[in-house]
Amino acid sequence: MFKLIFFVSVLLAMFVTPASGAEVVISAGTELQVVSSSALDTGSMQVGDDANFLLATDVSATILKGTEIYGRVVEVEKFDGAKGESRIVLMFDFLKVGEEFYAISAVVMSTGMNVQGLRIEKSKDFAGGTNLMMKGGEMNIAAGTSFTLKVEDDVTNE
Numbered sequence: 001m002f003k004l005i006f007f008v009s010v011l012l013a014m015f016v017t018p019a020s021g022a023e024v025v026i027s028a029g030t031e032l033q034v035v036s037s038s039a040l041d042t043g044s045m046q047v048g049d050d051a052n053f054l055l056a057t058d059v060s061a062t063i064l065k066g067t068e069i070y071g072r073v074v075e076v077e078k079f080d081g082a083k084g085e086s087r088i089v090l091m092f093d094f095l096k097v098g099e100e101f102y103a104i105s106a107v108v109m110s111t112g113m114n115v116q117g118l119r120i121e122k123s124k125d126f127a128g129g130t131n132l133m134m135k136g137g138e139m140n141i142a143a144g145t146s147f148t149l150k151v152e153d154d155v156t157n158e
Contacts, residue, residue: 022156025102026059032149033057040141042078042086049073051090056146063097070094074126079138087133089123105152112146128152
């Protein structure tokens with residue numbers, strides 16, 4: 001009887017055990033060239049709004065230019081004369097490859113446009129978030145603006 005229970009347990013373990021490890025699709029530290037799908041505007045954006053981007057270049061044979069990166073606004077501060085700046089905090093959630101979604105954590109490193117008064121820094125309040133701050137007025141960065149993102153954690157197929 002013991003041998004039968006042991007044998008059945010081994011068989012179950014073989015079929016229930018998860019696959020051996022996730023495949024890394026994008027390594028941590030990889031820089032991604034992207035363009036914004038919509039404007040980033042402190043005058044109209046609200047917490048929870050989408051902040052989506054498209055890859056501007058191929059990353060691999062399967063992650064191609066035009067791949068969507070889904071993000072969201074987690075904080076907005078309209079221009080405040082006392083602070084002297086406006087601010088949007090962005091977080092990135094998913095990368096869509098074909099019909100598959102992969103969790104992604106990335107921060108904005110830079111923008112391809114020279115915007116006087118724009119500062120970009122990693123958020124201290126939101127893990128994986130990026131502060132975009134505009135000194136002297138409301139922020140209004142046009143759709144189609146290029147940015148460089150840096151992947152913080154490996155993006156895997158799990």
